[in-house]
Amino acid sequence: MRRGLGLTALALWAGAASGADCDRPGLAAALQEQGPAVLCIxxxxxxxxxxxxxxxxxxxxxRGLMGRRDLPPGTGMIFIYPTPRRVAFWMHDTPLPLDMLFIEAGGGIETLHENARPFDDTPIWSAGPVRYVLEIAGGQAAALGLRPGQRVLPLD
Incomplete structure (x- = not known):
């Protein structure tokens, strides 16, 4: 049950995170396995x-977001790796620009790549080892004021 282990690890970010700005009714002990998860930055x-x-x-x-033609504001996809590692993403068969947030095991945004070009096969690397990558619609990171060093927290 890899999904359960990855989600539990994601939920454990709360212990080290200082997300006082995020209204947290309760941190999830584990994120639901079905349906979307809710994160707060x-x-x-x-x-x-x-x-x-x-x-x-x-x-x-x-597969990621390949083939997607729409990614509404306030939504995205989080990629969870079993252990921290340096990762590379590309935009192969992805028709919309994306912002990529490379996130350390402790929940901090390590690297931010904005407006990755659609259909571009050039690798986009994390600067160092990360455990998670969050993809959101291109331009959303700037519009929301997201930047390296900020914390990502899971919510109930």
């Missing part, structure tokens, strides 16, 4: 809540 312009799809298997991570 203590952004520069206030708390940001995102409803995200979870990609925690190799097949889900390989």
């Amino acid at each position: 203590a952004g520069a312009k206030g708390p940001v809540r995102l409803s995200v799809e979870i990609a925690d298997t190799e097949a889900e991570r390989e």
